[in-house]
Amino acid sequence: MIPMTKNDVSGVIKFLEDNKARGDHVSLNDVMRLAEVMAGDFKGFLHSYAPSMRQEFEDIANEIARMKQEVVQLRASDMKHNRIPEAGRELDAIVDATEEATQTIMAAAEEIMAADTSDATAYQTMVGDKMIEIFEACAFQDITGQRISKVVKTLSYIDERVTHFVERLRIMENDEGDVEETADERRQRELILHGPQHAGEGVSQDEIDAMLGGSDQADIDKLFD
């Protein structure tokens, strides 16, 4: 076998020298670039004594080029700088709109509850006016519905691209490593914070009443049978 010389891997050496000051700041793009350089160098060297391997290296080079294209198609920068912040602004606007509408409706209801009923005509007029205020406040539902649609579209866009990316890179579920639990996740687990459940999930008020009405551990254990 012909010994490999410094010239045969000059591209790899140059790449490593150019990037030796990078420390831990290595991106996926850097790894793909290194693989590309290595494939290029080794293709030339191995072809000189094993011509049949030329196709193998061309396939590797093509695969790397395809992966780079997939990364470009992911449009991660667009997601990070445009779509996700915009979705966050929409959600903030939804919270603000619902809060404002709730305050308006509650204020109107409180005024009706506290109103002087001794003058029936004045009371009727005031109640009518407050009802109109409540109807007007309910218009928030239309606007928030449109904002939610925009957020759902953003989530679908991200889901579509990430799913496509995972499929094209042939990342299997088995490849997913263990992820360390964050402080927030630990708090949620330890303090049993699940948040609201969807309709049909969780336990109903009647079921809760039955559970609390039980007198001993056996009643609780029955829930897990």
Added chain:
Amino acid sequence: MALDLSMPVLVVDDYKTMIRIIRNLLKQLGFSDIDDAADGTEALEKMKQRKYGLVISDWNMEPMTGYELLKQVRSDSGLCKTPFIMVTAESKTENVIAAKKAGVNNYIVKPFNAQTLKGKIDAVFND
């Protein structure tokens, strides 16, 4: 334990809107002395300064949750007898069981209505 409508009630929730809703419902039920706190820590401080006849608390709050508040209240000899109702969107079985084990007097799942609130308060004081 008899229900005394003049007793001070502490409502604990991090959403001002929910405090306002519960406060109005309690007023409709005849309660007049209603105080509030935004989380378990603030509630515990208030409970050490004043004796409340009833605590109505949300579960999911920061920094101290209603669940932690309940456990702190039950472990404090001066507060442990205070009736405690959890009003929360946490509706998983394990939440209800944990609350029961910690000594909750009743548990209301959000969203709820005035009738449910009245029924649970009556149940606590008629026990």
